[in-house]
Amino acid sequence: MKFLRFSHRVSKHRFGSASLLAGVCCLCRSALAEEPPKILPLTSAPPKALRAEKKTLVALPNYDEVTATRLQIFLDNNDFGPGKIDGEMGEFFRKALLAYKRAHLMPLRGTVDQWLLDQVPEPFTNYTIPPEAENFVGPTASKPSEQAKLKALKYGSLLELVAERFHSAEDYLRKLNLPMNLDALKPGDTVKVPNVVPFKIEDLHEGFVQPNPAFANRIVYVDTKERFLLIYENNQLVAEFPITPGSTKLPAPIGVWKNGKLPGSRSCRSFVTTKEF
Known part of the structure; x- marks a missing residue:
């Protein structure tokens, strides 16, 4: 296995400059966020x-x-x-x-x-889209140069918002809600979704996440072969998330990575060379 080690914690945020870290940050919900989820699973370890x-x-x-x-x-x-x-x-x-x-x-x-x-007696639940959900949907762009012109990187549709909120594939949501047309979702509609701890973008606020002393002993590794981000605490694996590090042409560098507090607009090639972003 080839590992990359982070020298600092990262946090998550969809909007603003921090969105450059979304590929890693959105995966680190309770392991790297400021606080654990408010809704905890029934138990964290088997008998x-x-x-x-x-x-x-x-x-x-x-x-x-x-x-x-x-x-x-x-x-x-x-x-x-x-x-x-x-x-x-x-x-x-x-x-x-x-x-x-x-x-x-x-x-x-x-x-x-x-x-x-x-631990999952009820795999599905219903979600009614609130009026304020439309605040997080807007114009999108695929090119970084065009994204830079946008005030915020919003969801392209309410379906995308619901899919990310409940960590689901859009096609699976379509299947669960046949014959409903999820491409025409609007506030007030109720959809069937997986019963997971939801990602609530409305609970995120602009600014930096303050260090959490409880995570001081956590170390983050990136396994570039298995394509997983692994989080250890006292040599115990406590969390693991899938990622897509690097590519064939620009493989992720091996070694210690340094996370910038407010990363600038740098290319992947620059990161491969400097190991900083």
């Missing part, structure tokens, strides 16, 4: 009876859609990011599930642990 004493390798089967969704929700709520919730057995979901089991010394077996499913 000791389920824990394994040694590591083994296992091939996970293709779980049915509802089972996969419940497991994805559990992992998402416990900061082992499975990627977008879509009810499918994707690469990041498989890796996150095995990583959670290894971190909590659970048996790495292909059968579903009932304890995990019990």
